[in-house]
Amino acid sequence: MTEFTSEEISSLEKRYKANLINSVTGYKSANLIGSISENSISNLAVFNSILHIGSSPALIGFVLRPLTVERHTYANIKSSQFYTVNQIHSGIIEQAHQTSARYATEVSEFGKTGLNEEYVKHISAPFVKESKVQIACKYVNEYEIKENGCLLMIGQIEMLRVQEKLIQADGWVDHMAANTASILGLDGYAEGKLINRFAYARPDEPIKVL
Numbered sequence: 001m002t003e004f005t006s007e008e009i010s011s012l013e014k015r016y017k018a019n020l021i022n023s024v025t026g027y028k029s030a031n032l033i034g035s036i037s038e039n040s041i042s043n044l045a046v047f048n049s050i051l052h053i054g055s056s057p058a059l060i061g062f063v064l065r066p067l068t069v070e071r072h073t074y075a076n077i078k079s080s081q082f083y084t085v086n087q088i089h090s091g092i093i094e095q096a097h098q099t100s101a102r103y104a105t106e107v108s109e110f111g112k113t114g115l116n117e118e119y120v121k122h123i124s125a126p127f128v129k130e131s132k133v134q135i136a137c138k139y140v141n142e143y144e145i146k147e148n149g150c151l152l153m154i155g156q157i158e159m160l161r162v163q164e165k166l167i168q169a170d171g172w173v174d175h176m177a178a179n180t181a182s183i184l185g186l187d188g189y190a191e192g193k194l195i196n197r198f199a200y201a202r203p204d205e206p207i208k209v210l
């Protein structure tokens, strides 16, 4: 095993350290957050930190980097309250990655990448038409992570849009059939392979494959 102590980690070269720490925890979900500014300019950015917060109420969160530079996604969420979380699949990974480039406020990443925006009912934020799993969220709260100035953003799920064939009879979304991508570090895109689904685990009962 190659070992790194916390002192050794602190003194690693900057890029090497970023790659090591970003990738060491493994596969992350890959999503595009869509939002819209007060001047009606749409915005799209790749995020690998979307996480489940709870089912009742249905809440999801994501980690936003410190507000030391302009953060369009954050500004748009605060002004409009709405944002969308759109699945990245293997067919759109290049466009998705390009959204991380630092475009000016008045430039829409939709136009720059060729991904299409789609508007639905009362949700003011744009969905990504190409995504097979789409979530609309309403801003609920934010928590500062005091140790590094990042924000944990909490959103309530206002609407789910999932390709019909991807939802199994028990509600489970089949991300294999959707070719959903996951992210390794800040630059690796992968596709997952299901090994098994298991029934609810109970003490001293054998594991049951679903």
Ligand SMILES: Cc1cc2nc3c(=O)[nH]c(=O)nc-3n(C[C@H](O)[C@H](O)[C@H](O)COP(=O)(O)O)c2cc1C
Binding pocket: 043, 044, 045, 046, 047, 048, 049, 050, 062, 063, 064, 065, 070, 071, 072, 073, 074, 097, 099, 100, 101, 102, 103, 183, 185, 186, 187
């Ligand atoms: C693979 C990948 C994952 C990213 N994940 C996050 C993330 O979870 N949180 C974050 O604040 N920025 C993340 N970023 C950086 C944003 O995509 C980038 O800062 C983007 O320009 C933000 O756009 P905005 O200013 O329009 O919101 C990630 C970048 C890449 C390439």
